[in-house]
Amino acid sequence: MGWFSRKPSPKQVEQVVLPTSAPRSGEADSAREARIFDLGADFLRRARTHKTGLLSAKFYSDALMEWSMKDPEFKVQMFRFVDTFPMLRNRGGEAIFDHLHDYLSQPGVTVPPVINAALKAGGLLKGAAAATIAKQIEGMAGKFIAGTDAASALPGLKTLWDDGIAFSVDLLGETCVSDSEADEYAKKYLDLIQNLPAQVAGWPANPRLESDHLGSVPRVNVSVKISALSARTDPIDTEGAIGDLMKRLLPILETARDRGVFVNFDMEHHALKDFTIELFQRCCEKLDFHAGLAMQAYLKSGPDDARRMADWAKRARRLVTVRLVKGAYWDAETIKSELHGWPCPVWASKWQTDACFEKMTDIYLDACPRSADEAKNGGIKLALGSHNARSIAAAMAGLEARNLPREALELQMLHGMADQLKYAAAELGLRMREYVPVGEMIPGMAYLVRRLLENTSNESWLKAGFLDNADAGQLLRAPAPAANADSAKQPADLLAIAPERHRLTPGVPGVGDGRPFFTEAVRDFSVKAQRDAFAAAIARATVPKIANDRTVDQAKDMIAKADAAFAAWRDTDPRKRAEVLVRTAALMRRQRDGLAGVMIKESGKTWREADADVCEAIDFCDYYARLAVPLFERTRLGKFIGELDETLYQPRGVAAVISPWNFPLAILAGMTTAALVTGNPVIMKPAEQTPGIAAILFDILQDAMKESGIDRTLAQNILHFCPAPGESTGAAIVRDPRVAIIAFTGSKAVGLDILKAAGHTPDEQPFVKKVVCEMGGKNAIIIDTSADLDEAVLAVRASAFGFQGQKCSACSRVIVVDPEGPDGPAISHFTRRLVEASRALTIGDPTLPGTDIGPVIDAESKAKIERYIELGKKESRLELSLPVPAGLEDRTGRAFVGPHIFSHVPESAAIARDEIFGPVVAVLHAKDFADALRIANSSPYKLTGGVFSRKPSHLERAKREFRVGNLYLNRGCTGALVGRHPFGGFGMSGVGSKAGGNDYLLQFVEPRAIAENTLRRGFAPEL
């Protein structure tokens, strides 16, 4: 079957437009531009006429790629399929065919007729179709990945060397999830560094590749990704993470030093940039090895980063190489910042990246020593990781301008790309190095997908140069906005226009800044200043000492005052009430880290959990403020002449807010502000475990009312703080006949009791109580056979063990699909990886940034969790019981339970059915996806659920059939954001609409309708 294997047409590959003369634009007048053009044109001419460079051209002539570039929808689905492919490969033709069919039948995808015909194939033809696509993808991977290991790549490296091209070997792999994976990766690197020098020692000498103007250049050059060397590469705990990395990195670097091997640190995501620089510098200061670091020009911080590196090299008197690249994660960085509401770290336009590349080139060339003597004082040697002849020519012109020889510059290009340029560079006498990735397809998939994206991007210089055959004038022009672009209209910073783009609420004039709501961004702990400020705030934070001692009589007195003040609050201008919320949000924002610090100390939240709790509290205020105002504006129904029909809402009356300890600020703030902003007085009864943060919130609300000009007595009467025992005072509050609405979040037992109590209506009670009741969960994540396990393992770990599993949304069941049974390869592999990944978690004092697992809320809770662990041991197989470090409980005065994982858990087991509210997860087996859904749905709790699958029809089926309040696909099942993920369940998980959803406030009001006859003696105003 030949659908994908069309021969490249000679026209596509060989048609070239040779540069003629320099373009006559204004910018070319400068001598620099003219020189760049000359150098670039020469380079390009040589490349375009080069005979050996068909490999990369073949990529473009490949039918799959051609279709991908023509049709963005096809490209998305095809690349998603390619990403899934290695997982399917082991499962045979049927699985491959099924998934391909699924992806390409997604709405909006136009399937080329030749594939369409193959997709309609049945029976044996399916196998043939699958084999064809498998061959095609493997061929594509083979273009970018040089072999499964260094040994298999060696003949290719030798051929390169013979052709005058050096190499840097990269062992594919990144973002490992466990210590054992990191150990394995480190072992492979050590092996490579120990053995490769001997293997290449017999190759003929090549002075051009083995020396520069400062001395010798190692023959063996390897590239490492630090995220593959530690499961704790998290800058939040920079010192801890560097310590863990050093354990594996130092032996590698020492061996490299001893064997004269060059080691380059690749640069990964922006979150790791400062961390990687810090690590690199410390390694260089500690050990004298041939060192290199990749730096990225697509970052807005690029020039500052370059100056920082150059200054350090001088200060440390260290000679290092910088591989300057543009950057491989542009899409990912743009998307990540969008999702977090962070400023985008990368330039918005390609020309800005190119301009930054040239600027950084200049900074590094300025830092390049001119002689071996000068090099003793340290400096930077520059290598360019680019396939862009303009970027390269600009650097060559930069050399000339500084009287630096050509040897002072190294060119590096990727395996499988731009072969024409590589050979042209060698011909020009430049030191050319190919970056050669080796490894298996699964760890290599992230790399492969980056290459596919890069090569099919409309912004790619290589595509413009060798597929579109753009002319030299265009290809070599100085980076600048397109000639016809309106320079004032650069692409907007996505963050700046985020509220309007997303419109999670209407923008209400006079409420806040008048713009729609947008979520408060969590802290970016990769930024040192944010980490330091957070640590200082935790150190300063003190938890107010609050006794839970309010009596029933005191509570009744509060209710009486609230009831008496109801009418005045009800009739207060809704905008005033909204102002109170906006000011509350602002006051919380001003002391964000301090509030987090109090929660860390009072409830044992870890840094990120506490920070997210504060953000959510702020969000509830800003969100409900914007939703409440329109609610109290009368809405006209229809436009009947002679009749004015309107609806409006009115508050219900005194609200009892009974909140839990697990989101001690966010949930209390959410329920309280929802009630207040809709005109209901509130009695706040916080959980007994966390009255301190509740007291602070109460004070903030009072301050906000004062700032908003609310009368002091009114403010005191409409909001009461009632820290008290639940069984006595709490129970009395909810039963009081003057309480009109109860907003409760907590356990199923208490929730059901409140519902029952609220159903009793004594004679003196003039209304039926409304109960908004959020209870527990027994949430499941399904792991399908095509799941991306790198993501699934980390997401399950975070969902199950984040805040020690004490979230109603936490994952406590993982249902793994394995057609081969409960001991089949899929479930065994997943369980093993989850166990290993969980072993990498640090149990510790939550005030420290490196702590992943803090204490459970109290000793009573610990005892309950441990009872379940004992049951689990009897019912199933204990796979992990992470020990609590000795002395930790005494040191912190808190109760701890380490993460526990059980496998072979029967559906009937208590740990598969009961809400435990602790770090315990049950792994269950399902024979297929339908079975997984059945098991997931079998719980009476219906709160959150998750599915990891790369089969579109399974995701679609989950949307229809996985019946939970919040379903998460291919992500963890916790961390709902206000406005974006309205949160709440049904079944035994609660009654009422969703917190942070646009109908939440309706529960706190009652609707009224008014019809007015406007006809008077035969006439009406609107006729």
Ligand SMILES: Cc1cc2nc3c(=O)[nH]c(=O)nc-3n(C[C@H](O)[C@H](O)[C@H](O)COP(=O)(O)OP(=O)(O)OC[C@H]3O[C@@H](n4cnc5c(N)ncnc54)[C@H](O)[C@@H]3O)c2cc1C
């Ligand atoms: C030897 C070698 C090693 C490498 N190592 C690393 C590494 O460690 N880390 C890493 O991140 N990358 C690395 N890369 C990948 C490299 O970043 C990409 O190959 C490179 O960006 C392609 O740039 P170019 O100059 O060849 O192509 P060009 O086509 O000139 O530039 C493409 C680049 O422009 C940027 N871009 C695309 N669209 C936009 C836009 N709208 N706005 C702003 N910028 C845009 C992107 O960064 C894109 O990759 C390496 C590359 C080579 C050759």
